Amino acid sequence: MQSVALLMRACQRCTACLLHHQPWRFLVTGISEVDLPRITVPHKMQSRLQKIRQRQRQDQPTIKKSVFKSPLVISCKRGNFNHHRGQTYNDFGPQALASYGWKSRKSAGDYFTVVCHDKNPALASEESAKRFEDLHLDESLVKAVHSMGLVVPTNIQKSGTPAILSGGSTLCAAETGSGKTLAYLLPVLTMLLQRRTLRGEEEAVNSPSVIILTPSRELADQIMRVVETLQQHVDFTAYSVCGGRGTKGRLAWPVRRPMDILVATPGVLRKLLIAGQIKPSGLQHIILDEADTLLDDSFMDSIDRVLSRLKIPTLDSGVSGGRVVSPGGLDTSDTGFIGGVQFVLVSATVPRALPDSIGAYLPVDALQQVTSPGLHRLMPHVPQKFMRLLPSQKSPELVKLVRSEVEKKAGSMMIFCNSSSTCFYLGHLLEEHSLPAALINGDMTEKSRQGVFERFQEGRHDILVATDIASRGLDTINVRHVVNYDFPNFVSDYLHRAGRVGRVGSHTSGLVTSFVTHKWEVDLLWQIEISVRKSADLHNVNANIKRKISAEYAKRHGTTLDAL
Structure with missing residues (x-):
């Protein structure tokens, strides 16, 4: 009778008071608060999350397991996006790309590398070799x-x-x-x-x-x-x-x-x-x-x-x-x-x-x-790394890369940017960190530009910062590392820049590192990654620089350069 009276007295209290009334609850239920299940996520929200996870698993491209025995071609920070030679997809779409979410700032810090997976296509095979x-x-x-x-x-x-x-x-x-x-x-x-x-x-x-x-x-x-x-x-x-x-x-x-x-x-x-x-x-x-x-x-x-x-x-x-x-x-x-x-x-x-x-x-x-068979394709014998960075991260990351190369004394280095003003800025930035660099861009006078590239070829300069004026035709067999501080605007520019390493006569295959910062740069990166994953030629390799720049300017600003 005493316990019933206590129960009736407890029932008159509100639920909130009962939760904090440990002795009475123990007498009534016979269990402690620690043993009670605690709901942290509402049931309806749990159901929605389960459906989202299930949908994501369905969207992932189905991969034939047998291809994983072949050499790795793309190595990603997120291993589920790795790609092997000959790998096929039942339903290839943008979601299969490691760079698919790179238009979001939240993707900063992600990266992937197209690793060395074949020999230099410029060299003749032993069977067909002529003298x-x-x-x-x-x-x-x-x-x-x-x-x-x-x-x-x-x-x-x-x-x-x-x-x-x-x-x-x-x-x-x-x-x-x-x-x-x-x-x-x-x-x-x-x-x-x-x-x-x-x-x-x-x-x-x-x-x-x-x-x-x-x-x-x-x-x-x-x-x-x-x-x-x-x-x-x-x-x-x-x-x-x-x-x-x-x-x-x-x-x-x-x-x-x-x-x-x-x-x-x-x-x-x-x-x-x-x-x-x-x-x-x-x-x-x-x-x-x-x-x-x-x-x-x-x-x-x-x-x-x-x-x-x-x-x-x-x-x-x-x-x-x-x-x-x-x-x-x-x-x-x-x-x-x-x-x-x-x-x-x-x-x-x-x-x-x-x-x-x-x-x-x-x-x-x-x-x-x-x-040649390697025309309009990424060089398979040169590792090429793509890093998603915020604009504020580019300069510190560049200094870190350059200092590492200088300390290793592995070879010379070329840094490409899209404008002469950025070229001058990087020259001052590296100078402030005791990393002197030579410069080549179209705004330099002939007197200051003359002989710079020749001295770089001879090894008197270890670092060259340049615009695309130095990306075409120049023989750079001693260059070990190319850095795209500014990601190029067009496929043809990327191919020419990357071609400064891995040349016939080079002692090493080299390395290309590209910083990807802006949304419009990701569109070009998608073309490159799709080409590698499908083992196909790069499309829209249009070399008309002036016409491309005018079209891009009109797209962004609503007027042509000729109208200015």
Whole structure:
């Protein structure tokens, strides 16, 4: 009876008081508070979470387990996004990408790496390997390349040399660092020496047989260094002219000298042609090195003026009954030459606007296209790491990376950014941390820029900070690490930057590290990751920089650059 009375008295209390009344609850229920289940998540919310987890498991792509025996291709911070060679997906979608959620700031700190998973595609396989002696080159040139330590040609040299020797206009497109300079120099010089032997041609004053056009002074200097190496074993003359290096003086006091090969940038060559200092009468070959850049809208006006001054007929004025005719009426279509001149376009990407840009001077359908299997793909022999960072994290992370490389003394390093102002900023930043760096960008004067890249190649500078002006064509076999401080805006820019490492002749495969910060950068990263996971070519590798920048500016600001 006493316990019933106590129970009735307790029932009169409110529930809240009863919860804190330990003795009475023990008497009534016979259990302690510790033994009671505690509800921390509402039941309805638990049901929703279970449904969400179930849906996420269903959305994950189904992977065939057998492919996991193959080598790893993509290594991720989150291991469930790892990718192996040959791995397939029943339902491939954006959710299969490691970078799928990188447009959110919450993804900062995530990363993945495309690891080294195959050999350099530029190198010929042992089964199909040829020697330079098999390419029908002049004997003196074969001796010259042997003196350079070269015995077996690369894939583009093996396939491009016969195409150019045939006399037809040719497009040679191969991945960066595959030996394209020798791929066109060796056959062109062979033909030059053959003409000299057969016809007894003498070197004409200021009338080159070969004109090589390049988009930058640094690339022109590099080509001249290769030419000078060949000159030690082969009898020919070469001359180089670049803008900003005493052009006014050359126009005032013209130089008269014999020249077989002229290496030039488009702007200064146009001025020399207008002044009559370069005569096109003996011209046989025009080579556009880094053609994807030279056929860009920003260069095309100069290229068009140069070709007009060289008196190369356009197809509109030189076609008779479907056959190409030179100004003198000579039919040259059977020889493969257009107006007696052979065009050779050399590039690491195939220009999409080729018919619109060069199509006025040669029939694009008749253009021989020689491409390598690694074209428009990430280099499989170079590890490439992508890091998702917040803008405030980029500078500290860069200093950390550079200091680590300097302490290891493993090799030189290139840092790429998208603007000259960022280039100058990074130079000051590294200087403040006792990490001096050389700079190259388009806003530097010729005097301050001259010789910088050459000193970097020689090892007198360990760090080079540059814009994309240093990403095309330049040979950087000593570079071990490339850092994209600013993620490139376009696929073609990424391929050129990454191509500064892992080149033929390099001692190491190198490493590429890219900082991904902004939402619009993730779109490009998705293209790259999809290409690797599907083992497919990169799409939309459009090299028209000026047109792309104008389109991007109009997309973001609602007006074109021309309207400003």
